[in-house]
Amino acid sequence: MKAATWQGKRDVQVLEVPDPQVQDADDIVIRVTTTGLCGSDLHLYEVLGPFMHQGDVMGHETMGEVVEKGSAVDSLEIGDRVVIPFQIACGHCFMCERGLQTQCETTQVRSSGMGAALFGFSSLYGSVPGGQAEYLRVPHANYGAIRVTEDLPDERYVYLSDVLPTAWQGVRYADVHEGDTLAIVGLGPIGDMAARLALHQGIRVIGLDLVPERLARVQARGADVVNVQEGDPVEAVQALTSGRGADGVIDAVGMEAHGSPGPSVLQKAVGLLPGPVARMAMRTGSVDPLSALHLATSLVRRGGTVSISGVYAGTMDPMSLQYLFDHQVTLRMGQANVRRWVEDLVPLVERSDDPLGLESFATHRLPLADAAHAYDIFQRKADGAVKVVFKPAGG
Template sequence: MKAVTWQGKRDVRVEQVPDPTIQHDTDAIIEVTASGLCGSDLHLYEVLGPFMTPGDILGHEPMGRVVETGSGVTNLSVGDRVVVPFQIACGSCWMCSRDLQTQCETTQNREHGMGASLFGYSSLYGAVPGGQAELLRVPHADYGPIKIESDLDDEHFVYLSDVMPTAFQALEYAQVGEGDTLLVIGLGPIGDMAARLALHRGVRVIGADLVPERLARTAARGAETYDVTKVDVAEIVREATAGRGADGVIDAVGMEAHGSPVAQAGQTAVGFLPDFLARKAMTTVSVDRLGAFHIAVDAVRRGGTISLSGVYAGTVDPIPMQTLFDKQVTLKMGQANVKRWETQVKPLAEDSSDPLGLADFATHRVPLDQAPEVYKNFQDKADNTVKVLFKP
């Protein structure tokens, strides 16, 4: 089969690789019909290379049709249309029973001190082959896959794998309701979707980014948007909220934030180290650029909440603890627990009126062969690349 493979920093290639096979009785094999390119994939492309092996298959936002099941999979049949959550969870352990699927104790990667395994996301998360491929083996298919019985096309549902539940959890964690003010920092796929969900709820949304096309795209949905390179976003938010600040802030950027030359230099330096030293450096030194997080701390009101959905990697990055304490700020964060939010987000995808604009959420729809080009464009924020769907 064809698959998008990691070969080195900023080097992805489409190769012929062996077809996946059933390895456990709770496995299924799906023929992938759509698979997203996620902002988190850029962390592998650029920063987390020390945890990758040449040939690793990328991608964690797939959907498709079941072509084979193990004997323990009784909830799916060949031909079923399914979306596959990006994390792999068993559904029955202590963590899963508490709707913390990203902490699944069955697939947890204890040797690295990390949570549940993820598709296509480095040795830190199990080195499981990903979904930017023609076929995908789905472990724990007796629990994970979300069955789709609607006649609407893939683009209404593929975002259930990651984008919609991640954005929904970010919004839930921000603890805002109708009439409240939410600041969303970073208007890539997750920030854009979080803004759409918040507007759908009647929340006032202020969005911040530095890419004109992303700002315009979110503004067209009804948000107030600002270019972080041209204005003091925190001051704008205070002016719009009687001096208080935002009730909630979503940082949808994470480690890729601009604004810290020192951390950027650190990321670059790590790239020159041998892998065994680079892995140590990545997990013990400052490699994050905290520009977005500092805006969040400045902009949130006293007693407000900051919700982190962007991925951070460093462990000794300085953060303004005095300010966070003095402002009595709540921090909530983590990978989205997809199955926890399934019943809330799936009806929005099934709604034929398309309240979130899912049908045109993707900016690019490409075959797998174009992966090297679209990865580069996404990283460089070129060609209006906001959301890419691969159509194997």
């Protein structure tokens, strides 16, 4: 089959690889009909390269049709249409029973000290072949495949694999309620979807990014927006919140924050760093890998909550505990527990008026053969690329 494979830093190539097979009795193999390109793939494309092997198959936002199943798969039939959560979870361990599927004790990648195995996600998370391919093997399929039944386009359902539960968990973890203000740092697919979900619940949203068309998309849904490169974003958010800050903040950027968010934020962020690191940052004028998180903590009001959806890996500079302690800030974070939120989301996904705008969420629908181009434009934020979905089976 054809698959999008990692070949090196910023080098994804669609190549012929062996077809996946059923290996364990509770496996299925699906023919992939739609599969997304995610900000998390960009970490593998660039900074997490050392954890990748040449030829690894990318992708973790997958749906398709069951074409093969093992003898222990009793919840699915050949031909069923399924969405595949990005993490592999068993459904019956201590963690899964508590709704912490990303910590599944059956699939935890103990060799690297990480949580549940993820599709297409480097040796840190088990080196499991991913879904940007014509076919995908799905382990623990009785639990790890969400069967969908309504005659709706793939693009209603495919975001249940990652974008929707991640955005939903981000909003839930920010502990905001109707009438509250939620600031969202980063308006890629995750921040954008979090804005849609929050606005739908009557939560006021202030979205922050530096890419004009991403700001415009979220503004068009009814959010206030702040371009972090125009003026001081902390002042802008304070001006919109009676000088107090937002009740909750989502960091939907992660460890690869781009662009300088302006001198005063840099100063504030640098003020939170320990002396030598701060000096280095001031001297070079560079933004540290935690800059989005520092910005998020500067935007939250005293007693508020910061919810981290953006991925952080590796050993990062420490946060200032004095600042967080004095401001009585709550921090929550983690990979999204997909199955935990699916039941909350399916009614919204299937509603006839498509309140979240899922059918027009993708900016690019491309054949898998265009994967190299898609990674390039998505990383550079070129050609208006916000969300790319591939159609490996045509259509």
